[in-house]
Amino acid sequence: MRDVWFAIPGDLATPTGGYVYARRLMAALPATGWRPHPLPLPAGFPHPSPDDLRRTCQALESLPPSSPVLVDGLAFGVLPRDRLDGMGHRWIALVHHPLALETGLEPAAAARLRASERGALGAACAVIATSEHTAGTLAEDYGVAAERLHVAVPGTDRAKRTKGGGTVPCLLSVATVTRRKAHDVLVQALSRLPDLSWRCRIVGSLKREPATAAEVAALIRASGLDGRVTLEGEIAAHDLEAAYRMADLFVLPSRHEGYGMAFAEAMARGLPVIACAIGAVPQTVPPNAGLLVASDDAEALAAALRRAIADEGLRRRLADAAWAHGRTLPTWAETARDVAAALTAAST
Incomplete structure (x- = not known):
């Protein structure tokens, strides 16, 4: 069993898609031969305070040398490139969608996030996108080379078919x-x-x-x-x-x-x-x-x-x-296998 640290900002129990992805991935990864260790990060990302950044860098620097570290995109895209390069870890970035594409950002803020994330992604040994669309954006707009880019679509549990709400839709x-x-x-x-x-x-x-x-x-x-x-x-x-x-x-x-x-x-x-x-x-x-x-x-x-x-x-x-x-959507076991392939590629 190989170890990977999974750095996630905020409360892992948060009931949103990104956190569901993280929870289900960590549950499924051991079956692929990878043992995930959750590394909690401050909740301020993607707009961290100086103290948030300081504590995050301390937590990452405390990991064993040359560790494979999977970092959720909420945090990875705003981590300073020079600090990432200086730690010497094997970085794997998990990107649900680029930070600059969040609705409501002022143009200047979006530009800063785009530049920051582009720089951070340059430090990653592997980049995992959760859709082919996001992978295409990362390749075209963020300069992520094809050999570092992987896709791991979220899993979907099988469920019973709905019955409907009656006479009023x-x-x-x-x-x-x-x-x-x-x-x-x-x-x-x-x-x-x-x-x-x-x-x-x-x-x-x-x-x-x-x-x-x-x-x-x-x-x-x-x-x-x-x-x-x-x-x-x-x-x-x-x-x-x-x-x-x-x-x-x-x-x-x-x-x-x-x-x-x-x-x-x-x-x-x-x-x-x-x-x-x-x-x-x-x-x-x-x-x-x-x-x-x-x-x-x-x-x-x-x-x-x-x-x-x-x-x-x-x-x-x-x-x-x-x-x-x-009925054709991938399971979480398939998602974990795709992520495991990226982890293996980043660790060799």
Whole structure:
């Protein structure tokens, strides 16, 4: 069994895609011959304080010489290149999507993050992207050579097929409420459908960006949708499974996705997907399993929702295709094997 240190900022129990990826990867890696050792980092990344950086560098420098160290992209992209080079470890960067592509950044901040991440990635022996789309971005815009670039798509558990919510179609949106997930566009689109029967459940943390969550809540009230759209926050795993089981459509108009684990989870349960043709979403959601529209276009999103809500036959066809595709998605064991191949390449 070979040892690898997995440096992860913040609380590993956080119920978002990146942290789910980390937890499931660490559970599956031992079967590939690699023993992961979690190395907690401060929660301030990707905007660390000087003290955050100091403590992070101390933690990394304390590892055995020439260690293979897998660093989550939230932290790796802002670590100083000279410090990375000086430690002498075998760095493996895990990139869900480049830091500069986070929604809402000022142009100057995005430029600083892009330059910092490009420099940091130059120190990595291997770079793992969680989708082919992100891998392409890293190759084209960040100068990551093909021989250092690996893809390890998130795994998806097999699940039971959904039953639907009854006579009134139930729309489900599962994501932390942030600017990037574009719940504001979802509410604007739903406000254009007063004549149709539907209800919508938005499930996901309201604490990551409290101001964004407050804006979405205010928009729901202002649109007169209080009785039809529920902003539920985080819910327990068994309650989330029940929410999937009672849903008829999955909708999430993200402004960017490095992969889109929520879409894979929806398709694994046979849910049609309504989303935006942005980032990795067109690669994650096949054309026959959902309806994809332009990003930040509430009118187009409303039109797609109208089609899917009003046409039960269309919903059934999309659902059948989603269910079939969900059966083909990689497992976490396959994800771990892909990551293990990158670790081995970086250690030889």
